[in-house]
Amino acid sequence: MTMMMKFYTFTFLIFLFSMLQGHCKSDINLGHSLTLTSPLEYAPGLMGKAYIMETESSSSTREPGFKAALTMGSSDKDDGKYLCSLQVFLGDVRVWSSGHYSKMYVSSKCIIELTKDGDLRLKSSNKHVGWRSGTSGQGVERLEIQSTGNLVLHDAKNLIKWQSFNFPTDVMLSGQRLDVATQLTSFPNDSTLFYSFEVLRDKIALFLNLNNLKYSYWEYKPRDRNKTVNFVRLGPKGLDLFDDNSHIIGRIEQPLSRFLALGNKTGNLGLYSYKPEKGKFEATFQAVSDTCDLPVSCKPYGICTFSKSCSCIKAVSNGDCSSNVEEAVSVKRLCDHEMVELEGVTTVLRNGTQVRNVRKERCEELCKKDCECAAASYSVSDESCVMYGIVMGVKQIERVSGLSYMVKVPKGVRLSGEKPNVKKWVVGLVGGIDGFVILLLLSGLVFYFIRKRQKSSSPRLPPQQPPNTDS
Numbered sequence: 001m002t003m004m005m006k007f008y009t010f011t012f013l014i015f016l017f018s019m020l021q022g023h024c025k026s027d028i029n030l031g032h033s034l035t036l037t038s039p040l041e042y043a044p045g046l047m048g049k050a051y052i053m054e055t056e057s058s059s060s061t062r063e064p065g066f067k068a069a070l071t072m073g074s075s076d077k078d079d080g081k082y083l084c085s086l087q088v089f090l091g092d093v094r095v096w097s098s099g100h101y102s103k104m105y106v107s108s109k110c111i112i113e114l115t116k117d118g119d120l121r122l123k124s125s126n127k128h129v130g131w132r133s134g135t136s137g138q139g140v141e142r143l144e145i146q147s148t149g150n151l152v153l154h155d156a157k158n159l160i161k162w163q164s165f166n167f168p169t170d171v172m173l174s175g176q177r178l179d180v181a182t183q184l185t186s187f188p189n190d191s192t193l194f195y196s197f198e199v200l201r202d203k204i205a206l207f208l209n210l211n212n213l214k215y216s217y218w219e220y221k222p223r224d225r226n227k228t229v230n231f232v233r234l235g236p237k238g239l240d241l242f243d244d245n246s247h248i249i250g251r252i253e254q255p256l257s258r259f260l261a262l263g264n265k266t267g268n269l270g271l272y273s274y275k276p277e278k279g280k281f282e283a284t285f286q287a288v289s290d291t292c293d294l295p296v297s298c299k300p301y302g303i304c305t306f307s308k309s310c311s312c313i314k315a316v317s318n319g320d321c322s323s324n325v326e327e328a329v330s331v332k333r334l335c336d337h338e339m340v341e342l343e344g345v346t347t348v349l350r351n352g353t354q355v356r357n358v359r360k361e362r363c364e365e366l367c368k369k370d371c372e373c374a375a376a377s378y379s380v381s382d383e384s385c386v387m388y389g390i391v392m393g394v395k396q397i398e399r400v401s402g403l404s405y406m407v408k409v410p411k412g413v414r415l416s417g418e419k420p421n422v423k424k425w426v427v428g429l430v431g432g433i434d435g436f437v438i439l440l441l442l443s444g445l446v447f448y449f450i451r452k453r454q455k456s457s458s459p460r461l462p463p464q465q466p467p468n469t470d471s
């Protein structure tokens with residue numbers, strides 16, 4: 001009952017602000033400020049939004065337009081604090097947030113202000129500034145939301161002094177470009193792991209990042225290998241790759257995509273378009289189409305099977321396979337261990353540390369001696385040994401001779417059942433949690449937009465430098 005009251009109070013406040021705002025405009029002038037205030041008593045699970053600007057929605061396609069909002073949501077930690085951020089929404093989907101890399105916590109007030117000297121700020125009080133555009137004294141005249149969803153600060157000559165497109169988060173909008181050496185990132189709940197979608201010279205690729213480990217699990221290369229990528233852009237026909245002369249050198253075809261997003265649960269990359277009949281955005285393309293090809297379809301030391309369930313490499317995890325990523329990497333030094341070969345499995349991780357022209361025995365030995373090596377795969381045909389620091393993305397495959405995957409297990413441990421030195425893993429042990437993960441992945445077509453804050457243990461990137469794009 002009291003919870004309800006609080007909720008209404010908060011919603012009411014926001015409603016009031018929207019009223020004061022009058023009709024939502026698409027720009028804001030110098031000196032403007034807006035304050036969100038929390039209910040008197042801390043309310044867990046609360047999320048408040050005050051829309052400050054919007055673009056017109058297209059009446060022909062019935063697609064929603066963009067809205068910029070000041071948001072205030074209770075933090076996952078339930079420590080009495082709220083997260084304060086400036087966000088851009090396309091319909092219900094959050095497509096940009098000032099708090100993607102560094103979170104701003106406030107206890108009661110979340111204030112946005114475009115100062116008289118042209119700095120856009122988020123504050124918790126008059127003194128404490130938690131986020132800023134860094135554009136003081138650069139002649140900024142107003143804040144605008146463009147029809148593309150780009151949030152920009154203009155000067156009197158209409159030059160752009162700051163724009164949200166320069167600070168990509170986990171979404172790239174149609175018309176936005178992502179240059180080589182930049183990336184989209186997304187942070188799963190409560191994990192030190194994060195995913196990145198990176199534009200590299202020779203390809204675009206998805207990576208799993210874990211402490212100092214980094215492995216790709218999907219990539220797309222231009223057909224002509226001699227061409228190098230300069231930037232990518234989501235155009236009317238799909239995701240285009242451009243070379244240094246702005247010629248298209250590759251394309252992932254998917255017409256009418258409105259945005260590209262890197263999923264924070266699955267790490268999958270999707271192109272989304274609007275389905276008017278359903279009133280929401282849906283992925284019409286996904287980079288990884290088979291669940292088992294995602295690195296997180298099962299927990300570490302799990303095996304994604306043909307039936308799309310998770311089996312467990314029992315010896316390593318004491319039979320429960322419930323270790324999360326943190327535990328799996330915290331057991332870093334695997335020194336006094338031996339290698340066990342698993343039949344009919346492989347890993348979807350690609351670029352482990354490769355050693356060429358070695359025999360399988362040597363490969364086994366290399367990993368065994370290296371305390372940081374957790375698994376290795378060996379291919380007879382090109383005599384290549386690839387070593388990995390973590391056992392993830394393991395999936396069942398048709399048995400291929402000449403291809404093997406080996407994991408480290410503590411000395412003397414046998415994989416359950418069967419004869420000594422069994423080289424078989426046990427199918428059929430599906431943990432409830434893992435089964436659930438798979439369900440989530442399968443329903444991954446729908447874009448989830450209820451964002452939960454990542455824990456503070458998540459990797460932090462350096463603070464954003466205000467760019468000076470005069471264009």
Ligand SMILES: *[C@@H]1O[C@H](CO)[C@@H](O)[C@H](O)[C@H]1NC(C)=O
Nearest residue numbers: 076188189190450451452453
């Ligand atoms: C995020 O993590 C918290 C705590 O670990 C958990 O309670 C919550 O259900 C998780 N949320 C999602 C969406 O996984």
Ligand SMILES: *[C@@H]1O[C@H](CO)[C@@H](O)[C@H](O)[C@H]1NC(C)=O
Nearest residue numbers: 222223224225226227228249
């Ligand atoms: C790519 O470059 C190599 C050597 O530089 C050349 O032999 C080859 O013909 C080129 N391929 C194409 C398709 O241009």
Ligand SMILES: *[C@@H]1O[C@H](CO)[C@@H](O)[C@H](O)[C@H]1NC(C)=O
Nearest residue numbers: 200213214215216351352353
């Ligand atoms: C995989 O490739 C990425 C990008 O080229 C690189 O940063 C990373 O270190 C590589 N991983 C390994 C284990 O070599």
Ligand SMILES: *[C@@H]1O[C@H](CO)[C@@H](O)[C@H](O)[C@H]1NC(C)=O
Nearest residue numbers: 188189264448449450451452
């Ligand atoms: C994952 O992404 C969705 C969509 O942006 C967001 O609503 C959700 O809160 C995110 N979850 C986490 C744990 O960041």
